[in-house]
Amino acid sequence: MANAEPFELIDEAPRRARNVLARRLTDIVGLPSSRLTPRERWIVADLLYDILRASDVPVRQRCARRLAGLLEAPGRLLRVLACDRYEIAQPILEESRALTDFDLLEIVQSGSLQHRMAIARRENISEIISAALVAAGEAPVVECVLKNQTTALAAPTLDRLVGAAQDEMRYARLLIRRPELRPSQAFRLFWDCEHPERVQILERFAVDRTILIDSTEDIFPMVSAEDGDDPLVTRVLRYIDRRQRNREAAELSPYGSLEGAIDAFAAEGGQAVIVEEIATLAAIHKRLLLRMMDDMAGEPLAILCKATGLKWPSFHGLWTGLGRHVQDESVELARKVHDSLSVEKAQTVLRYWNLSVEDGDKR
Structure with a gap:
């Protein structure tokens, strides 16, 4: 400057x-x-x-x-x-x-924490300035940016903040209220939130897919006729499909069904072969299933059960197979999530998570 x-x-x-x-x-x-x-x-x-x-x-x-x-x-x-x-x-x-954005950018880079806090309180901060403020990595400034509802936040800035929320829970609570937050970002944020924030994310972003399903119903037979040669179409239709379970895998499974695999898991514990089979039958990546099992709060497993049409006793089977007690506050909170979601909404969340794992494999 x-x-x-x-x-x-x-x-x-x-x-x-x-x-x-x-x-x-x-x-x-x-x-x-x-x-x-x-x-x-x-x-x-x-x-x-x-x-x-x-x-x-x-x-x-x-x-x-x-x-x-x-x-x-x-x-x-x-x-x-x-x-x-x-x-x-x-x-x-x-x-x-x-003051121009150029002026503000120079002050963000050369000024003090107080200078950056003052800029963060301005009305109608542009995406460029908000990105610079967030890049400074100062929690009070970031919180001020997120609380300022007139501030514009670009998608890369939100991605950065979603990643930072793992260490700064305060960011997660503020990010959930931002109008720019997209479903893919919200469902990534889910893993780093407490129960109240998880419920807010589900209420806002767990939508059904009725319009998508009705509008693409005739495309599924077209894909079958083409032997599913288009991986891009297959990927998109996996998100839209009404079915969650892998029926073909169930016919070949030694456990006979997803319920049977979970019963074996409850009886024998977390053997790798059983975990692999549950993931295959539920049509999700094994890494996603392991992450859901590692989550001590229980809401992800409740979403898995609802999305795959499992009854609540199957959640107990998964929970006890992990060596946990069903007489736990987490189970009660997970049950509320299970009961509040429709099958389609639970599938929306599960499929976003699964696609995120796929995208991670490609990077």
């Missing part, structure tokens, strides 16, 4: 004439455009710049407050005050509409 370095006072000794002159020049530079031409404003601003370099804090504060609401504020003067100590820069950083 050209000519935006903080003031280095030449002389801090109080000078009455100097301070009065600074106030007069500030009043002139703040006149509306109907009374002052741009050229006159630039000249006055250049004179004021030199005076302010030798003025005390109250004089600079007064000038900053005056310029904060001025759309025609001279850029050089505005930028240097915005880079000044925080108590001077604050009104400009929070209110000035004359």
Whole structure:
């Protein structure tokens, strides 16, 4: 940012004439455009710049407050005050509409935490500035950005924050309320949330697929006629299909069905061969199933049961097979999730998770 370095006072000794002159020049530079031409404003601003370099804090504060609401504020003067100590820069950083994204970006990169907090409180922050604020990695600034509902957040910034939520639970609670959050991001965020936030995610993003199913019903026979040669179509239809279970695998399974495999899991524990069979019968990746089993809260397994049409006793079979007690608060909360979701909504969540695992394999 050209000519935006903080003031280095030449002389801090109080000078009455100097301070009065600074106030007069500030009043002139703040006149509306109907009374002052741009050229006159630039000249006055250049004179004021030199005076302010030798003025005390109250004089600079007064000038900053005056310029904060001025759309025609001279850029050089505005930028240097915005880079000044925080108590001077604050009104400009929070209110000035004359600062450009370029100006703000430079202040984000060179200013203090307080400067970044002030910028985060601005109205209508652009995606570029919000990305720079988030990139700084300061939790108070990030929280301020997320609480500011006028801030625009780009998809890559949200992805970064969803990843950071694993270590900062406060981010998760704020991200759930953001209108920009997409289903794929929300279902990634799910794993790092507590029960109340998980319920919010499900209420907002676990939608049914009625329109998709009705609109694509005739495509399934087309794919069968083509022997499923198009992997892209197959991938999309796996998300849409009404069926969740792998019926062909059930015909070949030594356990006869998904319920039979879960009964064996409850009786024999988490043997790798049984886990593999449950994943195959449920038509999900084994890594996804293992992640669901590792989750101590139980909601993912409840979603698995609902999506595959399993009755609640099958959840108990999975839970006890993992060596856990059914008389547990987590089981009660998981039951509420199971009962609150329709089969289609549970399938939506499960399939997003499964596609996410597939996408991870491709990277």
